[in-house]
Amino acid sequence: MKVWYSMNNFELLINQLRNGEIKSVDIKKSDFLSFREILIKDDEFKHFRGEAKQGGNIVFTFLQNPRS
Numbered sequence: 001m002k003v004w005y006s007m008n009n010f011e012l013l014i015n016q017l018r019n020g021e022i023k024s025v026d027i028k029k030s031d032f033l034s035f036r037e038i039l040i041k042d043d044e045f046k047h048f049r050g051e052a053k054q055g056g057n058i059v060f061t062f063l064q065n066p067r068s
Contacts, residue, residue, distance in 0.1 A: 010034065010035050010038045010039075011038055013025045014038065014039060014042060014048075017048070017060065017061065017062040018044060018047070018062050020062075023061065024059050024060060024061045025059070025060045026057055026058075026059055027050075027057065027058045027059075027060060028057055029055065029056030029057055029058070032056075032058055035058075035060075039060075044066070046066035046067050046068075047062055047063050047064070047065075047066050047067075048060055048061070048062055048063070049061050049062075049063055049067060
């Protein structure tokens with residue numbers, strides 16, 4: 001079951017991804033810009049990977065090694 005998140009808990013989700021508490025986060029297309037605004041301010045921004053899915057939703061995961 002997929003759970004969609006709101007802007008109110010984006011920072012919490014980012015921290016949970018980083019800490020390994022969750023494996024991935026599904027972000028709705030309509031929430032992407034709000035999520036990204038918070039994500040790019042994170043010191044470990046390069047460790048997050050977003051994969052676009054059909055329909056425009058994005059699945060974010062945390063990588064141990066930063067992307068180049």
